[in-house]
Amino acid sequence: xxxxxQKQFYSITELTREFGVSTRTIRFYxxxxxxxxxxxxxxxxxxxxxxxLLMLIMRGKRLGFSIAEIREIIxxxxxxxxxxxxxxxxxxxxxxxxxxxxxxxxDIDETIAELDQVEEQSLTRMAELGVGT
Amino acid sequence: xxxxxQKQFYSITELTREFGVSTRTIRFYxxxxxxxxxxxxxxxxxxxxxxxLLMLIMRGKRLGFSIAEIREIIxxxxxxxxxxxxxxxxxxxxxxxxxxxxxxxxDIDETIAELDQVEEQSLTRMAELGVGT
DNA sequence: TAAAAAATTTACGTAAAAGTAAAACCCGCC
DNA sequence: GGCGGGTTTTACTTTTACGTAAATTTTTTA
Numbered sequence: 001x002x003x004x005x006q007k008q009f010y011s012i013t014e015l016t017r018e019f020g021v022s023t024r025t026i027r028f029y030x031x032x033x034x035x036x037x038x039x040x041x042x043x044x045x046x047x048x049x050x051x052x053l054l055m056l057i058m059r060g061k062r063l064g065f066s067i068a069e070i071r072e073i074i075x076x077x078x079x080x081x082x083x084x085x086x087x088x089x090x091x092x093x094x095x096x097x098x099x100x101x102x103x104x105x106x107d108i109d110e111t112i113a114e115l116d117q118v119e120e121q122s123l124t125r126m127a128e129l130g131v132g133t
Numbered sequence: 134x135x136x137x138x139q140k141q142f143y144s145i146t147e148l149t150r151e152f153g154v155s156t157r158t159i160r161f162y163x164x165x166x167x168x169x170x171x172x173x174x175x176x177x178x179x180x181x182x183x184x185x186l187l188m189l190i191m192r193g194k195r196l197g198f199s200i201a202e203i204r205e206i207i208x209x210x211x212x213x214x215x216x217x218x219x220x221x222x223x224x225x226x227x228x229x230x231x232x233x234x235x236x237x238x239x240d241i242d243e244t245i246a247e248l249d250q251v252e253e254q255s256l257t258r259m260a261e262l263g264v265g266t
Numbered sequence: 267t268a269a270a271a272a273a274t275t276t277a278c279g280t281a282a283a284a285g286t287a288a289a290a291c292c293c294g295c296c
Numbered sequence: 297g298g299c300g301g302g303t304t305t306t307a308c309t310t311t312t313a314c315g316t317a318a319a320t321t322t323t324t325t326a
Contacts, residue, residue, distance in 0.1 A: 012273070021314095023273080028314060042274055043322070059240045064197010067313075073244075076251060084264050087255050094252045101241050101248075107192045108234050108241070111206075115234075118209060119227045122220050131217050146302070154284095156303080161284060174292075175304055199282075 010046040018051075019058055029057060032067050034074060063104065073097060143179040151184075152191055162190060165200050167207060196237065206230065 012023050029035055030044075035053050037044040046054075053074065060070035076097065079090050145156050162168055163177075168186050170177040179187075186207065193203035209230065212223050 024314065024316085027274090032313095041322070044273080059244065062197075063237060063240050063244070064195070076248070079251075081258055084259065084262055087259050087262075087264075091252055091255050091259075094248045094255070098245055098248050101245050104196060105238060105241050107196050108238050111192065111196070112231055112234050115209070115227045115231050118212075119224055122224050122227070125214055126217065126220050126224075129217055129220075131220075144302080157284065157286080160304085165283095176292080177303080201282095 006048060008047070010048075010051055012044055012046070015046055015051065015054060019054055021058075026054070029054070029067075032071070034067070034071060063101075139181060141180070143181075143184055145177055145179070148179055148184065148187060152187055154191075159187070162187070162200075165204070167200070167204060196234075 010018075012026055015026060016023055026035075030037065034057055035046075035050045037046045037050050039045065056074065056077075057070055060073060065073070072093070076090065076093055079086070081087075082090070143151075145159055148159060149156055159168075163170065167190055168179075168183045170179045170183050172178065189207065189210075190203055193206060198206070205226070209223065209226055212219070214220070215223070
């Protein structure tokens with residue numbers, strides 16, 4: 001049931017092209033412990049799971065999360081089932097991150113609303129000046 | 134029709150307390166041209182409009198925008214009505230920013246959905262272990 | 267197998283966004 | 297009229313997230 005497009009391994013430059021970052025950046029994320037590609041000799045081999053982690057990292061970056069915060073998010077996903085205390089803590093951490101994200105969404109919605117206003121005023125003004133879009 | 138709570142001026146430390154940043158930070162934003170408090174002698178006096186700008190700046194920071202990007206957003210709001218060419222450009226810039234923000238919202242929604250999954254699995258697991266929340 | 271292309275390590279450099287520290291200034295108050 | 301608190305300027309420092317370059321090794325291709 002494997003997808004036919006699913007590659008075993010990706011090279012570092014394949015990934016730099018896909019994500020639009022440099023090799024330095026990807027190696028930096030490895031140094032920071034966000035990904036752990038296996039090696040064949042000295043050469044890094046990236047599995048699909050590494051690629052998915054990179055996607056997650058890029059998403060985090062777009063949202064303005066620092067490396068440290070992205071590390072936290074990754075830790076949440078990686079958390080093994082564990083025992084009760086751990087689970088409670090995990091649920092709590094999830095809740096905190098969600099709060100952060102909801103604040104961001106609120107900020108976004110406000111900003112978009114304001115931009116919509118600016119746009120509307122501009123279009124009105126242009127109509128007054130007798131201009132078609 | 135002025136709100137009674139509307140102060141004429143705020144001091145720099147009042148604002149540092151309100152926004153949870155240092156004086157250095159506020160002065161830095163002034164250096165960067167994001168705000169322009171007036172002076173009485175050498176001392177900065179912040180008007181309500183400066184305070185509103187600071188709110189906008191903080192919101193931008195929460196969203197991970199750089200100072201340069203925040204400057205752009207402020208420029209959009211400040212734009213005077215202007216002539217047709219300017220207006221068209223403004224509408225275009227608004228549209229670009231909105232696209233950015235919509236991408237961020239998409240990222241947020243995806244991340245929240247994933248966190249919800251983690252939470253659900255955790256709660257299920259805890260229920261199996263016979264634990265009440 | 268030789269040459270070209272890709273990848274690695276090591277190390278110094280840099281831009282952004284402040285932090286921190288020192289020295290001087292102003293201002294109301296006892 | 298000195299003193300404490302808040303403010304200002306100047307300037308050096310720090311952290312984060314990579315950029316850049318050199319020298320070397322490994323892999324691929326002709």
